[in-house]
Amino acid sequence: MTPFPFPDLTPQLIYHLAGAALVGIALYRGATSSDLLTRILALNVLSVGIAAVFVAAANRGAGAVPDPVPHAFVLTGIVVLVAVTAALLALAERIDLTGAKSDD
Amino acid sequence: MIVFDLMLAAAILVAGWSALSAPDRTGAIAGFLVFGLLVALSWVRLDAPDVALAEAAIGSGLTGALMLRAAGRMAPPAADRVPRAQRAAAALLACGLAGGLAVAVMDLPGATIVYDPLVRADLGQSGVSNPVTAVLLNFRAWDTLLEMAVLLAALVLVAALGPRGTPRPARLGPLYTPFLRIMAPLSVLVAGHLLWLGATAPGGAFQAGAVLCGGLLALYFGGALRPAAVPAGPLWALCAAGVAVFAAAALAAEVLTGTLLAYPDGADKIWILAIEGGLTVSIGATLLLLFTGLRQGGARA
Numbered sequence: 365m366t367p368f369p370f371p372d373l374t375p376q377l378i379y380h381l382a383g384a385a386l387v388g389i390a391l392y393r394g395a396t397s398s399d400l401l402t403r404i405l406a407l408n409v410l411s412v413g414i415a416a417v418f419v420a421a422a423n424r425g426a427g428a429v430p431d432p433v434p435h436a437f438v439l440t441g442i443v444v445l446v447a448v449t450a451a452l453l454a455l456a457e458r459i460d461l462t463g464a465k466s467d468d
Numbered sequence: 469m470i471v472f473d474l475m476l477a478a479a480i481l482v483a484g485w486s487a488l489s490a491p492d493r494t495g496a497i498a499g500f501l502v503f504g505l506l507v508a509l510s511w512v513r514l515d516a517p518d519v520a521l522a523e524a525a526i527g528s529g530l531t532g533a534l535m536l537r538a539a540g541r542m543a544p545p546a547a548d549r550v551p552r553a554q555r556a557a558a559a560l561l562a563c564g565l566a567g568g569l570a571v572a573v574m575d576l577p578g579a580t581i582v583y584d585p586l587v588r589a590d591l592g593q594s595g596v597s598n599p600v601t602a603v604l605l606n607f608r609a610w611d612t613l614l615e616m617a618v619l620l621a622a623l624v625l626v627a628a629l630g631p632r633g634t635p636r637p638a639r640l641g642p643l644y645t646p647f648l649r650i651m652a653p654l655s656v657l658v659a660g661h662l663l664w665l666g667a668t669a670p671g672g673a674f675q676a677g678a679v680l681c682g683g684l685l686a687l688y689f690g691g692a693l694r695p696a697a698v699p700a701g702p703l704w705a706l707c708a709a710g711v712a713v714f715a716a717a718a719l720a721a722e723v724l725t726g727t728l729l730a731y732p733d734g735a736d737k738i739w740i741l742a743i744e745g746g747l748t749v750s751i752g753a754t755l756l757l758l759f760t761g762l763r764q765g766g767a768r769a
Contacts, residue, residue, distance in 0.1 A: 387569055405488055412507055431584045440612065444618050447618050450759075457542060
């Protein structure tokens with residue numbers, strides 16, 4: 365493939381790197397935020413970042429048919445993530461409720 | 469077009485950061501919605517329309533709706549109280565991991581061509597010509613079956629933890645009912661179309677289920693649909709229908725062909741469509757109830 369220091373800029377590479385950067389942003393905010401909702405958002409951004417890496421890896425440049433297997437993985441991941449998010453939000457609301465009560 | 473890709477990638481990063489650093493919840497969730505739609509656009513650029521559809525409808529739209537509902541119920545966020553040292557350590561670790569991922573990605577293209585030839589060789593026997601649907605409902609149908617079980621498990625948790633009795637949504641303006649008369653039937657039509665289309669083109673049970681959920685949510689906000697007024701039994705049956713149909717098909721295939729989830733030769737498309745039909749209804753109902761919540765114990769609560 366392309367030599368490492370000066371790779372040709374392709375959409376695949378750009379979104380690959382953006383996905384990696386998203387993983388970094390999400391991990392940082394997930395670790396430093398004390399707000400439950402922000403942490404759940406960070407989990408979502410983290411998942412999208414990893415999905416972006418998958419989708420970019422499936423791409424073979426313009427005109428070529430992309431690999432469907434990573435696409436299927438990401439599709440499954442999106443649905444599982446919304447289920448996890450709903451469950452986490454229910455937990456967060458419950459924690460918020462009990463926390464507010466104990467402060468009184 | 470490379471300039472467009474660079475700008476889109478930059479916009480995705482800015483939207484992602486603003487979703488995670490906005491001081492107020494509404495701003496953060498608005499950032500997240502923009503982020504999800506931009507990501508969906510970038511996946512269209514990467515020739516992944518199936519995934520882009522699901523991200524726009526479920527990953528961005530429905531998740532954003534869930535977040536907004538939760539934000540309305542929770543106290544405003546407290547300021548971050550994380551020590552500077554922990555912040556620096558987190559930044560260092562996050563940068564290291566992101567950098568490692570970026571470098572590892574550079575020589576990834578060689579590693580992804582593992583399954584692709586297998587899919588291409590067997591696509592003709594899968595009963596459908598959209599390779600993503602073939603992977604989801606035929607080659608790796610086991611994953612999708614378990615995914616439906618995950619959705620059901622999440623609903624059980626939400627029903628167990630959520631507040632008792634969902635409040636009626638506030639009345640919307642006089643134009644809402646005429647809007648609903650067009651939108652609700654249209655969402656059923658689009659869902660059916662996406663379901664049928666999934667065999668040959670981008671689409672399928674998950675996108676169809678998400679659209680169906682959108683139509684149901686519109687009815688819910690119009691006051692025409694009240695999940696709390698329906699006995700819990702039929703609602704649970706509707707939500708479990710996807711797993712039930714899928715599991716029944718898996719066992720029937722085991723009896724007919726001797727292999728779990730190996731559909732009889734030549735009849736693949738009928739099996740896939742029947743399973744997907746069950747999945748669509750079930751996904752639509754489950755996603756709706758994840759949003760509205762379920763009243764526990766039916767009339768007793």
